[in-house]
Amino acid sequence: GVLYLRDDALLSIDNLRDPIKDGQIVTTIKLENGPHTVKIDKDGTVRKPDGSSLSDGEIDALDKDWFYFKKCLEGFQRLNEDPESELIRDADGSIFVAERGDSDFLYVPTKYSVEFDRTASLLAKHDVFLECGLPKIVHSIKKETDVGVKNIQLCTNWLHGPQGRGSTKMVNDCRKIGDGRRFSMYHPFKLHDQGYRKFSDTLHLVNS
Numbered sequence: 001g002v003l004y005l006r007d008d009a010l011l012s013i014d015n016l017r018d019p020i021k022d023g024q025i026v027t028t029i030k031l032e033n034g035p036h037t038v039k040i041d042k043d044g045t046v047r048k049p050d051g052s053s054l055s056d057g058e059i060d061a062l063d064k065d066w067f068y069f070k071k072c073l074e075g076f077q078r079l080n081e082d083p084e085s086e087l088i089r090d091a092d093g094s095i096f097v098a099e100r101g102d103s104d105f106l107y108v109p110t111k112y113s114v115e116f117d118r119t120a121s122l123l124a125k126h127d128v129f130l131e132c133g134l135p136k137i138v139h140s141i142k143k144e145t146d147v148g149v150k151n152i153q154l155c156t157n158w159l160h161g162p163q164g165r166g167s168t169k170m171v172n173d174c175r176k177i178g179d180g181r182r183f184s185m186y187h188p189f190k191l192h193d194q195g196y197r198k199f200s201d202t203l204h205l206v207n208s
Contacts, residue, residue: 002116004106004134009187010171011105012206016184019150023109028154028185029101029135031142036062036069036132039094040080046073047094066100068129073097075128082126088119088140098135102154104187106134108141115141152184166190171202 001020005011019026038054039047046054054062063069076097079085090096108116119140123133141147155174157165164170166188174183186206191199 001110002106002108002113006104006187008166008190009104009185010189010203010206012184012186014184014207015152016107019148020107020109022148023111024148024150025109025112025138025141026105026107026150026152027134027138028105028152029103029138030099030151031101031135031138031149032099034099036066036072036097037099038073038097039090039092040073040076040097041094042080044077044080068100068131072100072129072132075123075126075133078126079122079128082122084122084125088122088136090143096136096139097132098139100132101135102156103131103134104154105152105185106138108137109147112141112145112147115144153182155183155186156188166193168194168198168202171206175206 016026033049037049039049039051041047046059048054059070059073076095080095085095088095116137119137120133123136128136138149142149155171157170157173171186171189174186177183183206189199189202194202
């Protein structure tokens with residue numbers, strides 16, 4: 001299959017074996033509409049999923065809420081002007097921009113490599129931002145096929161600050177939730193910050 005994985009993360013394989021064996025897409029991305037889910041018409045009009053148009057003020061507000069929104073939108077607007085975008089348009093002619101997601105892990109079975117390549121190549125061509133590009137890839141494959149999608153839980157925490165985020169404290173806090181096996185991925189956890197021994201010990205911990 002096609003595998004994308006952050007290079008500064010810990011991965012627990014317990015929750016991955018069955019869905020990979022069953023031929024599912026496995027990802028940290030959650031496929032659900034949210035405030036940053038939009039559609040772009042061929043004339044460039046940006047709309048909400050219900051069809052109502054977004055004003056410049058609303059776009060500014062969404063960008064303030066998530067400061068990569070305009071960057072994401074600009075990539076899809078470049079794609080919108082490409083004749084090849086017909087390959088990934090919805091039935092109404094618009095380009096669906098999936099809700100941004102935690103794009104830290106994605107596994108796509110080889111069976112769906114054609115659908116993967118069709119969308120991924122267009123997004124790469126127009127430098128679409130990763131955090132909204134990977135959700136679009138998953139959305140497109142799911143729309144074109146009967147593939148199942150398994151969402152795995154990501155452990156991350158913005159609240160610990162520079163001394164806590166990406167630390168063993170973050171990992172241990174996540175493992176206290178549930179039975180310690182809820183999370184399949186821990187990000188970030190950087191080798192150069194933790195050192196080989198602590199990185200190795202913590203990788204063993206999350207897979208024990």
